[in-house]
Amino acid sequence: MKRLILTTAALALTASMGMAQTVRMGTEGAYPPYNFLNDKGEVDGFERELGDELCKRAALTCEWVTTDWDGIIPNLVSGNYDTIIAGMSITAERDEVIDFTQNYIPPASSAYVGASADIDVATAVVSAQAATIQAGHVAESGATLLEFATPEETVASVRNGEADAVFADKDYLAPIVEESGGALMFVGEDVQLGGGVGMGLRESDTELRTKFDAAIQSMKDDGTLNTLITKWFGEDAATF
Template structure:
Protein backbone atom coordinates (compact mmCIF):
# COMPACT_ATOMS: atom_id res chain seq x y z
CA UNK A 1 0.00 0.00 0.00
CA UNK A 2 2.82 2.42 0.85
CA UNK A 3 4.44 1.87 -2.55
CA UNK A 4 1.11 2.28 -4.35
CA UNK A 5 0.34 5.56 -2.61
CA UNK A 6 3.78 6.94 -3.34
CA UNK A 7 3.53 5.91 -6.97
CA UNK A 8 0.20 7.72 -7.27
CA UNK A 9 1.62 10.81 -5.60
CA UNK A 10 4.62 10.69 -7.90
CA UNK A 11 2.43 10.48 -11.00
CA UNK A 12 0.54 13.57 -9.85
CA UNK A 13 3.73 15.50 -9.10
CA UNK A 14 5.41 14.55 -12.34
CA UNK A 15 2.54 15.91 -14.44
CA UNK A 16 1.74 19.08 -12.52
CA UNK A 17 3.62 22.32 -12.92
CA UNK A 18 7.03 21.04 -14.01
CA UNK A 19 7.81 22.83 -17.25
CA UNK A 20 11.28 21.48 -17.96
CA UNK A 21 12.05 17.97 -19.20
CA UNK A 22 15.83 18.28 -19.41
CA UNK A 23 17.77 18.80 -16.19
CA UNK A 24 21.47 19.53 -15.83
CA UNK A 25 22.96 17.89 -12.72
CA UNK A 26 26.31 19.02 -11.33
CA UNK A 27 28.73 16.72 -9.58
CA UNK A 28 32.34 17.01 -8.54
CA UNK A 29 33.64 13.76 -10.02
CA UNK A 30 36.27 13.55 -7.30
CA UNK A 31 34.54 12.04 -4.28
CA UNK A 32 34.44 8.25 -4.59
CA UNK A 33 32.33 6.25 -4.11
CA UNK A 34 29.73 9.04 -4.23
CA UNK A 35 30.98 10.35 -7.57
CA UNK A 36 34.15 9.94 -9.62
CA UNK A 37 35.51 9.75 -13.16
CA UNK A 38 35.90 6.14 -14.31
CA UNK A 39 38.56 4.67 -16.61
CA UNK A 40 36.43 5.50 -19.64
CA UNK A 41 36.40 9.17 -18.65
CA UNK A 42 32.74 9.18 -17.63
CA UNK A 43 31.12 10.20 -14.35
CA UNK A 44 30.37 7.17 -12.20
CA UNK A 45 29.51 6.21 -8.65
CA UNK A 46 26.61 5.95 -6.24
CA UNK A 47 25.08 9.33 -7.07
CA UNK A 48 25.29 8.78 -10.81
CA UNK A 49 23.52 5.41 -10.60
CA UNK A 50 21.00 6.87 -8.15
CA UNK A 51 20.16 9.89 -10.30
CA UNK A 52 19.90 7.85 -13.48
CA UNK A 53 17.12 5.89 -11.76
CA UNK A 54 15.53 9.01 -10.26
CA UNK A 55 15.45 10.74 -13.65
CA UNK A 56 13.96 7.68 -15.33
CA UNK A 57 11.18 7.55 -12.72
CA UNK A 58 10.57 11.27 -13.18
CA UNK A 59 10.59 10.92 -16.99
CA UNK A 60 13.29 13.57 -17.19
CA UNK A 61 16.32 13.72 -19.46
CA UNK A 62 19.27 14.38 -17.16
CA UNK A 63 22.73 15.45 -18.25
CA UNK A 64 25.85 15.63 -16.10
CA UNK A 65 28.12 18.61 -15.53
CA UNK A 66 31.39 18.29 -13.61
CA UNK A 67 32.52 21.29 -11.62
CA UNK A 68 34.87 22.19 -8.78
CA UNK A 69 33.40 21.81 -5.32
CA UNK A 70 34.36 25.27 -4.11
CA UNK A 71 32.07 27.05 -6.58
CA UNK A 72 29.32 24.45 -6.82
CA UNK A 73 26.60 26.46 -5.00
CA UNK A 74 27.32 29.84 -6.67
CA UNK A 75 27.20 28.18 -10.10
CA UNK A 76 23.83 26.62 -9.24
CA UNK A 77 22.50 30.03 -8.24
CA UNK A 78 23.89 31.53 -11.46
CA UNK A 79 21.92 29.03 -13.56
CA UNK A 80 24.86 27.03 -14.91
CA UNK A 81 22.98 23.84 -13.96
CA UNK A 82 19.74 22.87 -12.24
CA UNK A 83 20.69 20.54 -9.39
CA UNK A 84 23.69 19.34 -7.38
CA UNK A 85 24.39 15.67 -6.66
CA UNK A 86 27.82 15.80 -5.08
CA UNK A 87 27.80 14.32 -1.59
CA UNK A 88 26.36 17.57 -0.26
CA UNK A 89 25.16 17.31 3.33
CA UNK A 90 21.94 19.06 4.28
CA UNK A 91 22.73 21.75 6.85
CA UNK A 92 20.89 24.81 8.19
CA UNK A 93 23.58 27.09 6.72
CA UNK A 94 23.11 25.66 3.22
CA UNK A 95 19.31 25.65 3.54
CA UNK A 96 19.53 29.41 4.05
CA UNK A 97 20.78 29.86 0.46
CA UNK A 98 19.55 26.78 -1.50
CA UNK A 99 16.85 24.14 -1.21
CA UNK A 100 17.20 20.37 -0.86
CA UNK A 101 15.30 17.31 -1.97
CA UNK A 102 14.51 14.53 0.46
CA UNK A 103 17.72 12.93 1.69
CA UNK A 104 18.96 10.04 -0.43
CA UNK A 105 21.81 9.21 1.96
CA UNK A 106 21.17 9.01 5.72
CA UNK A 107 23.17 10.90 8.36
CA UNK A 108 26.45 9.06 8.93
CA UNK A 109 29.67 9.64 10.80
CA UNK A 110 32.62 11.76 9.85
CA UNK A 111 35.97 10.53 11.11
CA UNK A 112 39.65 11.28 11.53
CA UNK A 113 42.40 9.27 9.84
CA UNK A 114 46.13 9.68 10.36
CA UNK A 115 49.44 7.93 9.81
CA UNK A 116 50.09 7.93 13.56
CA UNK A 117 47.59 6.49 16.02
CA UNK A 118 48.69 9.15 18.52
CA UNK A 119 48.09 12.08 16.15
CA UNK A 120 46.90 15.21 17.92
CA UNK A 121 43.46 15.95 16.49
CA UNK A 122 42.58 18.48 19.18
CA UNK A 123 45.60 20.77 19.04
CA UNK A 124 47.43 19.69 15.90
CA UNK A 125 46.93 20.38 12.20
CA UNK A 126 43.88 18.77 10.59
CA UNK A 127 43.17 18.71 6.86
CA UNK A 128 39.67 18.84 5.34
CA UNK A 129 38.06 19.69 2.04
CA UNK A 130 37.17 23.36 1.70
CA UNK A 131 33.60 24.50 2.40
CA UNK A 132 32.45 21.19 3.86
CA UNK A 133 30.71 20.42 7.13
CA UNK A 134 33.95 18.73 8.17
CA UNK A 135 36.05 21.86 7.66
CA UNK A 136 33.44 23.86 9.58
CA UNK A 137 33.60 21.41 12.44
CA UNK A 138 37.42 21.44 12.63
CA UNK A 139 37.41 25.24 12.60
CA UNK A 140 35.45 25.20 15.85
CA UNK A 141 37.81 22.82 17.63
CA UNK A 142 41.24 23.62 19.02
CA UNK A 143 42.96 22.19 15.96
CA UNK A 144 44.55 24.22 13.17
CA UNK A 145 42.47 23.75 10.03
CA UNK A 146 44.11 23.46 6.61
CA UNK A 147 41.68 23.29 3.67
CA UNK A 148 42.15 21.71 0.27
CA UNK A 149 40.16 21.80 -2.95
CA UNK A 150 39.55 18.03 -3.03
CA UNK A 151 39.41 15.27 -0.41
CA UNK A 152 42.28 13.48 -2.16
CA UNK A 153 44.46 16.54 -1.59
CA UNK A 154 43.48 16.55 2.08
CA UNK A 155 44.59 12.91 2.40
CA UNK A 156 47.81 13.71 0.51
CA UNK A 157 48.53 16.51 2.99
CA UNK A 158 48.79 13.91 5.75
CA UNK A 159 51.08 11.75 3.63
CA UNK A 160 53.27 14.77 2.87
CA UNK A 161 53.52 15.83 6.50
CA UNK A 162 51.51 19.02 5.98
CA UNK A 163 48.81 17.84 8.41
CA UNK A 164 48.60 15.48 11.34
CA UNK A 165 45.22 14.03 10.36
CA UNK A 166 42.42 14.31 7.82
CA UNK A 167 38.75 14.71 8.76
CA UNK A 168 36.12 13.59 6.22
CA UNK A 169 33.08 11.38 5.70
CA UNK A 170 33.86 7.97 7.14
CA UNK A 171 32.54 6.28 3.98
CA UNK A 172 35.05 8.24 1.92
CA UNK A 173 37.93 7.50 4.30
CA UNK A 174 37.14 3.79 4.79
CA UNK A 175 38.88 2.60 1.58
CA UNK A 176 41.77 4.98 2.30
CA UNK A 177 42.34 3.25 5.64
CA UNK A 178 41.46 -0.30 4.55
CA UNK A 179 43.66 -0.26 1.46
CA UNK A 180 46.66 1.53 2.96
CA UNK A 181 48.32 -1.60 4.40
CA UNK A 182 48.50 0.04 7.80
CA UNK A 183 49.75 3.40 6.53
CA UNK A 184 46.55 5.09 7.71
CA UNK A 185 44.64 4.36 10.92
CA UNK A 186 41.48 5.71 12.52
CA UNK A 187 42.06 8.31 15.22
CA UNK A 188 39.69 9.61 17.87
CA UNK A 189 35.94 9.09 17.89
CA UNK A 190 33.50 9.37 14.96
CA UNK A 191 31.36 12.52 14.77
CA UNK A 192 27.83 12.63 13.32
CA UNK A 193 27.28 15.77 11.26
CA UNK A 194 24.51 17.06 9.03
CA UNK A 195 21.03 15.83 8.19
CA UNK A 196 21.97 13.37 5.48
CA UNK A 197 22.73 14.09 1.83
CA UNK A 198 20.23 15.42 -0.71
CA UNK A 199 20.03 17.13 -4.06
CA UNK A 200 20.79 20.83 -3.92
CA UNK A 201 18.40 23.03 -5.89
CA UNK A 202 17.56 26.69 -6.30
CA UNK A 203 14.94 27.83 -3.81
CA UNK A 204 12.71 28.95 -6.67
CA UNK A 205 12.60 25.46 -8.27
CA UNK A 206 9.95 24.00 -5.98
CA UNK A 207 8.31 21.85 -8.67
CA UNK A 208 11.64 20.23 -9.58
CA UNK A 209 12.42 19.69 -5.91
CA UNK A 210 9.06 17.99 -5.34
CA UNK A 211 9.45 15.82 -8.44
CA UNK A 212 12.88 14.61 -7.36
CA UNK A 213 11.77 14.10 -3.75
CA UNK A 214 8.81 11.98 -4.79
CA UNK A 215 11.02 9.81 -7.01
CA UNK A 216 13.46 9.35 -4.12
CA UNK A 217 10.55 8.37 -1.87
CA UNK A 218 9.49 5.65 -4.33
CA UNK A 219 13.06 4.30 -4.31
CA UNK A 220 12.97 4.16 -0.52
CA UNK A 221 9.58 2.44 -0.56
CA UNK A 222 10.53 -0.32 -3.02
CA UNK A 223 13.98 -0.95 -1.49
CA UNK A 224 15.97 0.21 -4.50
CA UNK A 225 17.72 2.99 -2.60
CA UNK A 226 18.87 0.70 0.21
CA UNK A 227 20.17 -1.77 -2.37
CA UNK A 228 22.27 0.99 -3.94
CA UNK A 229 23.60 2.11 -0.56
CA UNK A 230 24.75 -1.42 0.25
CA UNK A 231 26.20 -1.90 -3.24
CA UNK A 232 28.37 1.21 -3.05
CA UNK A 233 29.12 1.47 0.67
CA UNK A 234 28.96 -2.08 2.00
CA UNK A 235 26.74 -4.13 4.26
CA UNK A 236 27.54 -2.02 7.34
CA UNK A 237 26.41 1.29 5.89
CA UNK A 238 23.39 3.13 7.28
CA UNK A 239 20.20 2.58 5.29
CA UNK A 240 16.63 3.92 5.29
Protein backbone atom coordinates in the same frame (compact mmCIF):
# COMPACT_ATOMS: atom_id res chain seq x y z
CA MET B 1 -10.66 6.70 -39.09
CA LYS B 2 -9.81 4.48 -36.12
CA ARG B 3 -6.39 3.77 -37.61
CA LEU B 4 -5.83 7.48 -38.15
CA ILE B 5 -6.74 8.25 -34.52
CA LEU B 6 -4.39 5.55 -33.24
CA THR B 7 -1.59 6.82 -35.44
CA THR B 8 -2.14 10.38 -34.25
CA ALA B 9 -2.15 9.24 -30.63
CA ALA B 10 1.08 7.33 -31.14
CA LEU B 11 2.73 10.37 -32.70
CA ALA B 12 1.56 12.53 -29.81
CA LEU B 13 2.98 10.07 -27.29
CA THR B 14 6.28 9.91 -29.14
CA ALA B 15 6.45 13.70 -29.24
CA SER B 16 5.73 14.01 -25.51
CA MET B 17 8.41 11.44 -24.73
CA GLY B 18 10.86 13.33 -26.90
CA MET B 19 10.05 16.53 -25.04
CA ALA B 20 11.01 15.15 -21.63
CA GLN B 21 12.59 17.88 -19.55
CA THR B 22 16.38 17.81 -19.60
CA VAL B 23 17.89 18.36 -16.17
CA ARG B 24 21.56 19.23 -15.78
CA MET B 25 22.93 17.29 -12.83
CA GLY B 26 25.87 19.08 -11.23
CA THR B 27 28.47 16.98 -9.43
CA GLU B 28 32.13 17.15 -8.48
CA GLY B 29 33.39 13.94 -10.10
CA ALA B 30 36.14 13.62 -7.49
CA TYR B 31 34.62 12.05 -4.37
CA PRO B 32 34.43 8.26 -4.68
CA PRO B 33 32.33 6.29 -4.11
CA TYR B 34 29.77 9.11 -4.22
CA ASN B 35 30.96 10.41 -7.60
CA PHE B 36 34.09 10.12 -9.73
CA LEU B 37 35.25 10.04 -13.33
CA ASN B 38 35.83 6.57 -14.76
CA ASP B 39 38.46 5.54 -17.31
CA LYS B 40 36.28 6.93 -20.10
CA GLY B 41 36.10 10.31 -18.41
CA GLU B 42 32.42 9.81 -17.59
CA VAL B 43 30.72 10.57 -14.29
CA ASP B 44 30.40 7.33 -12.34
CA GLY B 45 29.68 6.13 -8.83
CA PHE B 46 26.79 5.92 -6.42
CA GLU B 47 25.31 9.30 -7.34
CA ARG B 48 25.53 8.66 -11.08
CA GLU B 49 23.56 5.45 -10.71
CA LEU B 50 21.15 7.08 -8.26
CA GLY B 51 20.66 10.20 -10.37
CA ASP B 52 19.95 8.24 -13.53
CA GLU B 53 17.34 6.16 -11.70
CA LEU B 54 15.73 9.25 -10.13
CA CYS B 55 15.47 10.92 -13.55
CA LYS B 56 13.94 7.75 -14.99
CA ARG B 57 11.30 7.63 -12.24
CA ALA B 58 10.58 11.35 -12.60
CA ALA B 59 10.33 11.10 -16.42
CA LEU B 60 13.28 13.49 -16.84
CA THR B 61 16.37 13.35 -19.02
CA CYS B 62 19.67 13.59 -17.11
CA GLU B 63 22.65 15.53 -18.41
CA TRP B 64 25.74 15.35 -16.20
CA VAL B 65 27.95 18.35 -15.53
CA THR B 66 31.14 18.43 -13.40
CA THR B 67 32.36 21.42 -11.43
CA ASP B 68 34.84 22.28 -8.70
CA TRP B 69 33.47 21.90 -5.19
CA ASP B 70 34.30 25.41 -4.01
CA GLY B 71 31.97 26.91 -6.64
CA ILE B 72 29.28 24.26 -6.66
CA ILE B 73 26.55 26.31 -4.94
CA PRO B 74 27.23 29.62 -6.78
CA ASN B 75 27.19 27.77 -10.11
CA LEU B 76 23.80 26.24 -9.27
CA VAL B 77 22.34 29.60 -8.27
CA SER B 78 23.67 31.25 -11.44
CA GLY B 79 22.05 28.59 -13.62
CA ASN B 80 25.03 26.58 -14.87
CA TYR B 81 23.14 23.40 -13.92
CA ASP B 82 19.84 22.51 -12.27
CA THR B 83 20.76 20.27 -9.33
CA ILE B 84 23.63 19.49 -7.03
CA ILE B 85 24.09 15.76 -6.51
CA ALA B 86 27.57 15.62 -5.03
CA GLY B 87 27.65 14.14 -1.56
CA MET B 88 26.38 17.44 -0.13
CA SER B 89 25.20 17.31 3.46
CA ILE B 90 22.00 19.13 4.32
CA THR B 91 22.74 22.00 6.70
CA ALA B 92 20.79 25.00 7.93
CA GLU B 93 23.40 27.37 6.50
CA ARG B 94 23.18 25.92 3.00
CA ASP B 95 19.41 25.77 3.23
CA GLU B 96 19.37 29.55 3.53
CA VAL B 97 20.82 29.80 0.01
CA ILE B 98 19.38 26.78 -1.81
CA ASP B 99 16.66 24.18 -1.30
CA PHE B 100 17.19 20.49 -0.63
CA THR B 101 15.25 17.36 -1.41
CA GLN B 102 14.76 14.84 1.35
CA ASN B 103 17.97 12.98 2.10
CA TYR B 104 19.07 10.00 0.00
CA ILE B 105 21.87 9.13 2.44
CA PRO B 106 20.95 9.12 6.14
CA PRO B 107 23.05 11.12 8.61
CA ALA B 108 26.39 9.33 8.64
CA SER B 109 29.72 9.57 10.40
CA SER B 110 32.65 11.81 9.65
CA ALA B 111 36.00 10.48 10.82
CA TYR B 112 39.66 11.36 11.37
CA VAL B 113 42.46 9.44 9.65
CA GLY B 114 46.14 9.82 10.48
CA ALA B 115 49.46 8.05 10.09
CA SER B 116 49.82 7.39 13.85
CA ALA B 117 47.47 6.18 16.56
CA ASP B 118 48.88 8.73 19.02
CA ILE B 119 47.34 11.82 17.40
CA ASP B 120 45.24 14.13 19.57
CA VAL B 121 42.74 15.45 17.02
CA ALA B 122 41.70 18.27 19.37
CA THR B 123 45.11 19.95 19.10
CA ALA B 124 46.52 18.50 15.86
CA VAL B 125 46.88 20.01 12.41
CA VAL B 126 43.84 18.61 10.59
CA SER B 127 43.17 18.85 6.86
CA ALA B 128 39.69 19.04 5.33
CA GLN B 129 38.18 19.96 2.00
CA ALA B 130 37.31 23.65 1.84
CA ALA B 131 33.65 24.71 2.14
CA THR B 132 32.58 21.42 3.76
CA ILE B 133 30.87 20.79 7.07
CA GLN B 134 34.00 18.90 8.09
CA ALA B 135 36.14 22.01 7.60
CA GLY B 136 33.66 24.00 9.66
CA HIS B 137 33.79 21.44 12.45
CA VAL B 138 37.60 21.43 12.57
CA ALA B 139 37.67 25.24 12.65
CA GLU B 140 35.48 25.20 15.76
CA SER B 141 37.20 22.27 17.48
CA GLY B 142 40.42 23.96 18.58
CA ALA B 143 42.55 22.06 16.09
CA THR B 144 44.55 23.85 13.38
CA LEU B 145 42.61 23.67 10.12
CA LEU B 146 44.43 23.11 6.84
CA GLU B 147 42.03 23.46 3.89
CA PHE B 148 42.42 22.05 0.39
CA ALA B 149 40.35 22.34 -2.76
CA THR B 150 40.02 18.58 -3.38
CA PRO B 151 39.60 15.52 -1.14
CA GLU B 152 42.67 13.89 -2.69
CA GLU B 153 44.81 16.79 -1.47
CA THR B 154 43.54 16.41 2.09
CA VAL B 155 44.68 12.79 2.22
CA ALA B 156 47.98 13.61 0.48
CA SER B 157 48.71 16.19 3.19
CA VAL B 158 48.68 13.42 5.79
CA ARG B 159 50.83 11.12 3.70
CA ASN B 160 53.48 13.81 3.20
CA GLY B 161 53.43 14.98 6.82
CA GLU B 162 51.91 18.38 6.17
CA ALA B 163 48.89 17.52 8.35
CA ASP B 164 48.55 15.16 11.30
CA ALA B 165 45.11 13.92 10.28
CA VAL B 166 42.39 14.36 7.69
CA PHE B 167 38.72 14.79 8.61
CA ALA B 168 36.12 13.70 6.04
CA ASP B 169 33.13 11.44 5.43
CA LYS B 170 33.96 8.02 6.85
CA ASP B 171 32.50 6.40 3.72
CA TYR B 172 35.11 8.23 1.67
CA LEU B 173 38.01 7.44 4.02
CA ALA B 174 37.26 3.75 4.69
CA PRO B 175 38.58 2.34 1.38
CA ILE B 176 41.62 4.64 1.56
CA VAL B 177 42.51 3.27 5.00
CA GLU B 178 41.94 -0.30 3.85
CA GLU B 179 44.13 0.13 0.78
CA SER B 180 46.95 1.86 2.69
CA GLY B 181 48.34 -1.39 4.10
CA GLY B 182 48.48 0.01 7.62
CA ALA B 183 50.09 3.32 6.70
CA LEU B 184 46.86 5.17 7.54
CA MET B 185 44.40 4.50 10.35
CA PHE B 186 41.29 5.91 11.97
CA VAL B 187 42.06 8.07 15.01
CA GLY B 188 39.88 9.84 17.54
CA GLU B 189 36.12 9.48 17.69
CA ASP B 190 33.63 9.53 14.81
CA VAL B 191 31.46 12.65 14.59
CA GLN B 192 27.86 12.95 13.39
CA LEU B 193 27.35 16.06 11.24
CA GLY B 194 24.50 17.39 9.11
CA GLY B 195 21.09 16.01 8.23
CA GLY B 196 22.18 13.44 5.70
CA VAL B 197 22.95 13.96 2.01
CA GLY B 198 20.35 15.42 -0.35
CA MET B 199 20.03 17.02 -3.76
CA GLY B 200 20.43 20.80 -3.87
CA LEU B 201 18.17 22.90 -6.11
CA ARG B 202 17.46 26.57 -6.66
CA GLU B 203 14.80 27.90 -4.30
CA SER B 204 12.64 28.80 -7.30
CA ASP B 205 12.58 25.23 -8.67
CA THR B 206 9.85 23.91 -6.40
CA GLU B 207 8.24 21.71 -9.06
CA LEU B 208 11.55 20.02 -9.86
CA ARG B 209 12.25 19.49 -6.17
CA THR B 210 8.82 17.89 -5.75
CA LYS B 211 9.52 15.47 -8.61
CA PHE B 212 12.85 14.39 -7.17
CA ASP B 213 11.40 14.14 -3.66
CA ALA B 214 8.75 11.75 -4.96
CA ALA B 215 11.35 9.70 -6.84
CA ILE B 216 13.61 9.43 -3.77
CA GLN B 217 10.66 8.40 -1.63
CA SER B 218 9.66 5.72 -4.13
CA MET B 219 13.18 4.26 -3.96
CA LYS B 220 13.02 4.24 -0.17
CA ASP B 221 9.60 2.58 -0.26
CA ASP B 222 10.57 -0.25 -2.60
CA GLY B 223 13.99 -0.87 -1.03
CA THR B 224 16.06 -0.04 -4.10
CA LEU B 225 17.77 2.92 -2.39
CA ASN B 226 19.06 0.71 0.43
CA THR B 227 20.27 -1.82 -2.15
CA LEU B 228 22.16 0.91 -3.98
CA ILE B 229 23.70 2.26 -0.77
CA THR B 230 24.90 -1.21 0.20
CA LYS B 231 26.30 -1.83 -3.29
CA TRP B 232 28.50 1.27 -3.19
CA PHE B 233 29.27 1.69 0.52
CA GLY B 234 29.23 -1.87 1.85
CA GLU B 235 27.09 -3.95 4.18
CA ASP B 236 27.91 -1.79 7.20
CA ALA B 237 26.69 1.46 5.64
CA ALA B 238 23.80 3.33 7.25
CA THR B 239 20.54 2.67 5.38
CA PHE B 240 16.89 3.69 5.62
